[in-house]
Amino acid sequence: MDEVPGNAARYRAGLAVRRSVLGDRHVDRAEIAATDFDQPFQELITEAAWGAVWARPGFTRRERSIVTLALLAALGHDEEVALHVRATANTGASREDICEAFLHVAIYAGVPAANRAFKIAKDVFSEMDGAKNVR
Template sequence: MPQDPFFNQTLFDKGLEVRKEVLGKDYVESSLAKADDFMQAFQEFTTQYCWGIIWNRPGLDRRTRSFLNLAMLIALNRPNELKLHIGGALNNGITKEEIKEVCLQAFIYCGVPASLDAFKVAQQVFAERGI
């Protein structure tokens, strides 16, 4: 049972639905199941605010949000989250070719090391998915 006084069940439920659709049911359920007392608040906060509010806003579609996430995660050099969101981008209909273009765009604006890491992470995801 959530202990956070800011927990909102409606936002959590909306966020959980979108989170599973984008990142995959197995990944999300595993993340929630592994959450101990230390991580529980993070899981709740992420599900409510990131997925329940931001990903449900009408201003951008999921493909656009995925493109933005890929670019920001490359720029921030967050390979673990990038791997997760490359999978989410594929789930949102972004193609391998489009992901390559995001990585190339990052080459110019974020630098060679960031782009190279992004290409390597994308290759791993493609290999895991047989793409």
């Protein structure tokens, strides 16, 4: 991208945080896949979610990761749950942290939402553990 949209400093900070949390491969894929149609959306999430919220000093990346997982699970955003479970390798949130977050989801958002989140996390953990064993 040649021009940085909106708040350039916030965008750059957001891009750095997004890369550190989700990884260069994920961000590169998203940037390559962006078209004229969805480029404004990619810019928005980089600037707003990653630059304005994730870059704030109030929570650690671990804490933001836990909150994000609970919210995504409660809302039933399965693909995002999987993405953010993978991202815990970069945020420092442990499997115990994820378990605790999903227990909260069960009480405050419903057992079916937590049940689905636990299943997704187990699948992702299995994938991550398999990748470690291949190296």
